[in-house]
Amino acid sequence: MYRGRIWLYFSNIFHQLLLVFVLLVMVAYLSSASPFFFTWNNFRNIFDHSSLYIILALGITFVIAAGGIDLSVGAVAALSGVCMAVAMHSGLSVGLSILSGICSGAFMGMAGGTVIFLFKINPFIVTLGFMSLSRGLALIVTGGIPIYGFPKSFTWWGSGHIGPFNPPMLLAAFLIVVAAVMLNFTRFGYYTLALGGNEEALRRSGVSIFLYKVLVYTLCGVTAAIGGLIVTARLNTAEPLAGWMLELDTIAAVVLGGTSMKGGRGTIVGTVIACFLLGILRNGLVILSIPSYYQQLLIGIIILAAVIFAEVRARKGLLGFNKK
């Protein structure tokens, strides 16, 4: 049934509003619980930390909105970091090294997308394979030993300063804008959502499914590689085991943000808010000095609850806003 334009709009942003509300409640509670929480330094910390998750989650938002999934992002981030390290240590300039790392991520995404399209295999399994493959490659190239010691112009990407901010934050902010524009205002975004909504309809409209599917996974590989750049630069170390379990945290953030696992619906704003939510949660648990094993447990429970809520709402329409 048609319910009017304003109603529809409100139902669309309701989820994000809810997330913002939870976020504000959390900030209010943590501020009152600890004098260290509501300080610029701590917020800078949260932004810095969240920027990595946000960048990876942006790519995953596209993949999930297109009805797919990518489990390989953490491993691809590690592999591209290793690529950059090897390139730099072999004497390549910093710019070219970064480019080579990003190309390796793009290649992994492209290869994954191609396999998913060609053999019509569930992306879950394909990207699971690519996760292991990328991790294996990273381990083989490094021999399992982290590579460290990079030029200043490289580590700047992780720990430099631009005014009160640092490069990862600004990179994340820039990519948020790019991703939001791409998803909502370009053909690529339209086809991404159509891919998730009804792939057959898009195919019958004469659009190349192959091209757009591969592009979506390539994009995800590129964002994973940018994540790899940040991790490697921040630690001044290319660690083959970097980004362990990163994929699960970012996928959880994307779904929590309101992007539907069934595909067809994606929201960049929701993803960003959810990343901050999880970032603040992690930060808060540390500030409240909750032991790290319990932190893991708590984060798991909270992510599960939130994702169940998000999916049930998407299906049944809590508060009756969205019946389907």
Next chain:
Amino acid sequence: MFGCAQKKDGSQKSPYLRLKKIKKSFGHIVALEGIDLDIYPAEVMALVGDNGAGKSTLIKIISGVLAPDSGEISLNGTSYRHLTPSKAVELGISTVYQDLALVDCRDTASNIFLGKEPLKAWFFVDKQKMIKESEALLKKLKVAIPSVTTPVEDLSGGQRQGVAVARSIMQQGRMLIFDEPTAAMGVNEANRILKLIRNLGDEGFAVVVISHNLHHVFSIADRICVMRNGRLMVDCRTENTNLEQIVGFITGPPQLTKTHTEKELMPGCGEDAGNVQRQDMVIF
């Protein structure tokens, strides 16, 4: 010539699309056993037949979803061994499928322009233009929709059909194929769709309708083709036949099967073999 099969005025118009000896089998099941068929512009052609007669296979071949095993498809003087969906769209062949192939979670305007989004400043989708043109097109087709920014899943069956038709036309469709357009639809809604299809035929589109509802077929079609067991049984103008006759061809009483010669059934038919389409009723 009396009762010419293609045009009411008797002038011989060139077909929009011509199928020659199209064959298709799935494993050991033969779906089409050599179909010859012409489709003309400004004409509503109904394709009828029982389940498994090969209607859906035939339209899937026309729309490029399936490739025929042999035979050829000619269009604008060019012959194709087979079409792909994008090639078919490019050639103006558009199919309104039974499932409508709509992206449910996207709004009406995005669905109408799917694959043909107008751009501004090189790579931004011009949403305003999409909204304006969709509204104009739906108005022209007399499809009433509350707002083109509503997700398609919120629309009724008839409205969704209207959106699917609008998309076909937006994709430069000159030939529109409808697969069971009135299935699972109320009387009012079905009538509206039939009127819409009839209008399309009058406006010069080559229209092919697949339907099981013969009353609907008789109310809109200029020409009726009956398929049975992968063969085209009959191809005739609506005014030269009646419901009983068509039902007879669909269900296939023994005297109307291929074992009988054309002359037995319709004296004078077989002499003009090169021009069979011009008879008022042709039995293959």
